[in-house]
Amino acid sequence: QAQLLESGGGLVQAGGSLRLSCVASGRTFSSYAMGWFRQAPGKEREFIAGISRTGGGTYYADFMKGRFIISRDNAKNTVYLQMNDLKPEDTAVYYCARAVGPGLPTTVGGYDSWGQGTQVTVSS
DSSP states (O other): OOOEEEEOOEEEETTOOEEEEEEEOSSOGGGSOEEEEEEOTTSOOEEEEEEOSSSSOEEEOGGGTTOEEEEEEGGGTEEEEEEOSOOGGGOEEEEEEEESSSSOOOSGGGEEEEOOOEEEEEEO
16 A cells, blocks of 8 residues: 655635645556545545546546646656635545546545545634
8 A cells, every 4th residue: 555645734714725735655656546535524534536647537526616626746746636715614634545446436445545634624
């Protein structure tokens, strides 16, 4: 399994933006699709976005409504999540994860390595 380390979370006012980063260890980062999830207190972990191995394909959960953008830089072993127009309901711990196989899975079971998470808090 890969070691994944998220950063970039914090406290932001509603309407603000944050950019999350996730750095992966190892030399095989470009061989895997990656994804971002989030989990709010008392709720299940939910899929946000996924990106293919090359970055040429992306997929988003419907609730994103164009506010979030996933990207990756394989030279830096890093996947990003740009979050714009943040809302209080976006408050959660955000996780990056490595996909098990091909395609862009949207469920927790489709990923086998997870970071420790980074807290995002949006104030109203």
